[in-house]
Amino acid sequence: MKAKKTIKAKIVYLTNVKQRLLEEEYGNLQRFLRGEKVELYSANKQQAKRFYKKIKPNKKYPLSIRKDLLKIERRNTKIAEYWARIPVKVEEAVYG
Numbered sequence: 001m002k003a004k005k006t007i008k009a010k011i012v013y014l015t016n017v018k019q020r021l022l023e024e025e026y027g028n029l030q031r032f033l034r035g036e037k038v039e040l041y042s043a044n045k046q047q048a049k050r051f052y053k054k055i056k057p058n059k060k061y062p063l064s065i066r067k068d069l070l071k072i073e074r075r076n077t078k079i080a081e082y083w084a085r086i087p088v089k090v091e092e093a094v095y096g
Contacts, residue, residue, distance in 0.1 A: 013079055043069050047066050063086075070085070
């Protein structure tokens with residue numbers, strides 16, 4: 001039997017740009033799973049192809065992030081003790 005570890009987390013104090021990018025990645029994942037061609041971070045696309053075999057039309061699926069891409073750091077701040085970096089597809093116009 002293969003062991004799985006699931007981490008549930010809450011996202012707090014996002015900037016407007018980070019919130020928009022994360023919402024866009026989540027929305028693109030939902031559309032990708034239903035067969036649309038969308039811009040999606042390549043590792044998230046690969047993970048979705050492996051992880052989600054049967055897709056129900058009205059169900060929302062979580063963003064599944066490979067453990068080698070998720071970076072969790074412990075920091076001594078007032079906001080949170082642990083910080084995570086979540087990879088998303090970024091358009092050049094956002095930072096360019």
